[in-house]
Amino acid sequence: MNAILLLVGLLVLAYLGSILVGGRAIRGYGLPSGSEYLILGFVLGPHVLGVVDRAVLGAMEPFLQVGLAWLALVIGVDYGFVGARRVPLSRLILGLCLSLACGLGVAAAFATYALNFTGLQGRELLIACIGVGAVSCDTTRHAVRWVVERYAARGTLSDLVADIADADDLVPLLSITFAFALAPSPNIQLEVPFWLFAVTTLGTGVLLGALSSALLRVELRTTQTWGILLGAALFGIGTAARLGKSALGLLFALGLTISILGGRRTELRRMLERTEQPVLLPVLVLAGAYVNLEGIPNPVGLVLVVLASRVATKWVAGAILRLTPSGRGAGRILGLGLLPSGALTMAFGLAFALRFPGVLGQTVLVVAALVTVFGELVGPTSLRLALARAGEIEAPASSRLRPSSRPPARPA
Amino acid sequence: MSGATTTQKPLAARLTQAVTLVAIFGLLWLAVRVVPEFHGAGTMIGALGFLLLAGTLTSELCEIVALPHLTGYILAGVVAGPHVLHLFDHDTVASLSVVNTLALSLIALAGGAELRLADLKSGVRSLSIAMLVQSVVVLALSALGFVLLARFIPFTQGYGLGGVVAIALLWGVLAVSRSPSATLAILSQTRAQGPVARFTLAFVMASDVVVLVLLAVAMMVARQLLEPSSQLSFEDFESLGHELLGSASLGTTLGLLLAVYLRFVSSELLVILVALGYGLTAGLHYLRFDPLLTFLIAGFVVQNFSNQGKKLLTSVEQTSAIVFVVFFASAGAHLDLALLRSLWPMAVALTALRAVATYVAHRTSTRLAADPPVIRRWGWAGFVSQAGLTLGLSAVLAKAFPGFGPPLRSLTVAVVALNEVVGPILFKLALDRTEESATAGRTSLSP
Numbered sequence: 001m002n003a004i005l006l007l008v009g010l011l012v013l014a015y016l017g018s019i020l021v022g023g024r025a026i027r028g029y030g031l032p033s034g035s036e037y038l039i040l041g042f043v044l045g046p047h048v049l050g051v052v053d054r055a056v057l058g059a060m061e062p063f064l065q066v067g068l069a070w071l072a073l074v075i076g077v078d079y080g081f082v083g084a085r086r087v088p089l090s091r092l093i094l095g096l097c098l099s100l101a102c103g104l105g106v107a108a109a110f111a112t113y114a115l116n117f118t119g120l121q122g123r124e125l126l127i128a129c130i131g132v133g134a135v136s137c138d139t140t141r142h143a144v145r146w147v148v149e150r151y152a153a154r155g156t157l158s159d160l161v162a163d164i165a166d167a168d169d170l171v172p173l174l175s176i177t178f179a180f181a182l183a184p185s186p187n188i189q190l191e192v193p194f195w196l197f198a199v200t201t202l203g204t205g206v207l208l209g210a211l212s213s214a215l216l217r218v219e220l221r222t223t224q225t226w227g228i229l230l231g232a233a234l235f236g237i238g239t240a241a242r243l244g245k246s247a248l249g250l251l252f253a254l255g256l257t258i259s260i261l262g263g264r265r266t267e268l269r270r271m272l273e274r275t276e277q278p279v280l281l282p283v284l285v286l287a288g289a290y291v292n293l294e295g296i297p298n299p300v301g302l303v304l305v306v307l308a309s310r311v312a313t314k315w316v317a318g319a320i321l322r323l324t325p326s327g328r329g330a331g332r333i334l335g336l337g338l339l340p341s342g343a344l345t346m347a348f349g350l351a352f353a354l355r356f357p358g359v360l361g362q363t364v365l366v367v368a369a370l371v372t373v374f375g376e377l378v379g380p381t382s383l384r385l386a387l388a389r390a391g392e393i394e395a396p397a398s399s400r401l402r403p404s405s406r407p408p409a410r411p412a
Numbered sequence: 413m414s415g416a417t418t419t420q421k422p423l424a425a426r427l428t429q430a431v432t433l434v435a436i437f438g439l440l441w442l443a444v445r446v447v448p449e450f451h452g453a454g455t456m457i458g459a460l461g462f463l464l465l466a467g468t469l470t471s472e473l474c475e476i477v478a479l480p481h482l483t484g485y486i487l488a489g490v491v492a493g494p495h496v497l498h499l500f501d502h503d504t505v506a507s508l509s510v511v512n513t514l515a516l517s518l519i520a521l522a523g524g525a526e527l528r529l530a531d532l533k534s535g536v537r538s539l540s541i542a543m544l545v546q547s548v549v550v551l552a553l554s555a556l557g558f559v560l561l562a563r564f565i566p567f568t569q570g571y572g573l574g575g576v577v578a579i580a581l582l583w584g585v586l587a588v589s590r591s592p593s594a595t596l597a598i599l600s601q602t603r604a605q606g607p608v609a610r611f612t613l614a615f616v617m618a619s620d621v622v623v624l625v626l627l628a629v630a631m632m633v634a635r636q637l638l639e640p641s642s643q644l645s646f647e648d649f650e651s652l653g654h655e656l657l658g659s660a661s662l663g664t665t666l667g668l669l670l671a672v673y674l675r676f677v678s679s680e681l682l683v684i685l686v687a688l689g690y691g692l693t694a695g696l697h698y699l700r701f702d703p704l705l706t707f708l709i710a711g712f713v714v715q716n717f718s719n720q721g722k723k724l725l726t727s728v729e730q731t732s733a734i735v736f737v738v739f740f741a742s743a744g745a746h747l748d749l750a751l752l753r754s755l756w757p758m759a760v761a762l763t764a765l766r767a768v769a770t771y772v773a774h775r776t777s778t779r780l781a782a783d784p785p786v787i788r789r790w791g792w793a794g795f796v797s798q799a800g801l802t803l804g805l806s807a808v809l810a811k812a813f814p815g816f817g818p819p820l821r822s823l824t825v826a827v828v829a830l831n832e833v834v835g836p837i838l839f840k841l842a843l844d845r846t847e848e849s850a851t852a853g854r855t856s857l858s859p
Contacts, residue, residue, distance in 0.1 A: 207439070
């Protein structure tokens, strides 16, 4: 397939994404984590039908790099907020801790598998473990929003889950920043310890964010605001690529700094929110096309280890949430309701696959795809049942096929 | 055009912009020093972001001395580019052409949408006379000057008088070409409304078509002069006819489809335009149609044969702050200063000659057409700019005439470099002096 044709096809997807996010009435249709696009990409990709071959995927890499990092920028600008509501500090910390625990749990299980079945050792093994942990710790905000909007859920449990899903994005972003810092550019002329390299990744994002914020404070025109945001983002991506840093970590820090210092968070959030969905769908399709099962040793073992450890850790996370006042009425199934992961997980997986070509990167991407598809099957239904049990959905019978006309309590 | 508004900014804002500009230059300089050898998509992405930021900031600072934004964009590109600070190399600059493809299609679409049939009808006599006189006088005087200076131009040595005249004729056609993108960029910044703005826009857009015809004629004549024994070939005309008719019909179709889309859907127009910018341009290149002309006609059709012109212009202009910066900042980075240094005496002489020829032709045509005094005095200022179109034509000549084409192209690059810098300043000056510019008299640093 021609690269231009593929680009136009992806733009069509972006267009569909824009429409989906633009029309509130359509929200709640499709699969919550967008797995259908992931599978579409996998089927069209070089490892199944071959409609999109490796050369074309290579030509798309610049667009992918920008798309992935742009998602991190959007998360950064919106981090710590669910809609207009600020996530309470206690829930922010709880979300981070639960996410970190899940990531560590899955990473530890994966390490056992990797030591037995793969040739990964030393630094490579560490990077792979961080990668697998990063793609396994998240609960996607999109699936939570999907369930909340589709079933018009409202109540404290809905807010709690939305807050946790928002807060936990930080863990994979920091993980990927540190993982990339373990393998800086081979052409780099400085000897820097890895932790300092990771800190400078975030520092560069903060610096660019502070500069952009200063400009945004003196420049109020919308077109110029777009120019500043886009310019800072692309410059950050380019700098990260040159130094071998994580563009996702850098742009997350950039977005967060702009959100704090720019003084126009609500306006910026509204501007950037409209770009998220158009970027997500093409990223999912391309991520699917990149998935390659060849070369993964003992794939059945990988599936079992990753899924079992993720279910176990999320189950524990759910149990902890049930100890809070908001989660008390949710029932045991709440843990499974935290399983959905989606486009962001795939974005992290894809970032690894692009940065570490070969078994390491592919393993992380395959795990990302695995947890996304499995989460899709189990997560939304479990979350709906948990919300119904907590009395935040009218009644199970009202699980109608069409989205409710009732507005959700708060956009998640 | 209703592009970006220029507002007075306090000293603190200017200082913030200056400090930020220095900081991002410093950041890129540091990154390049730490990792000197780096090739890949990241360089292009980083250069694009840098040019967007640096171009915007430099253009804002240019406002202090009443220079056009475009000059700031170019300046940022020149300073950061391969010939001054070398913050990115030639390959990176070349890779930015992917973005320029999109920019050019949006610029052409906006250009077409800015042309209103009513304005063209009311000024048809004036425009026709100007087109005829400008084409003949500028072509003739530039060609004559080239013949007279030929002894100082190394690549003409070894050709007889016929050969030199052939090259001079082609040079004359290059001199007739103008820059639609520079014209639109200045109009977008100044939001100028008035006779000079309308006259310049209509003339420059229409001259885009005329110069294509002139080039085909000149190439046919030049072949005869270079090889008198060869048979007269109308091959260039055949391909020109194919190109013009195909572009016109496809442009009309595209314009009608866009109008229908704007009427019945109209959402997410930017995504549609990006898809068209890349997808359709690739298709047009394959068909050997002219993308610039196609998008120009599409914009014209939407503006004049539907009531959706305003909607289209608003959407395209929302991107102008980004499109123009990237387009001209990368053009600045493209400027071959080393070449300009080696060819500067000849480049300056030919640039001056072209400017004089343009002025003389303008005074003559406006007198013949009895144009209003304001057009007589300032209408020529917008004709000096040259940019991508001229370079594109020189690339065609380099391919068609391998003997002298490549050095002729180098000379063109040097002359375009001068016109690209001087032209926009002159045009903005004219718009400010005639008070057509919405920003006239408000560009100085406020206390």
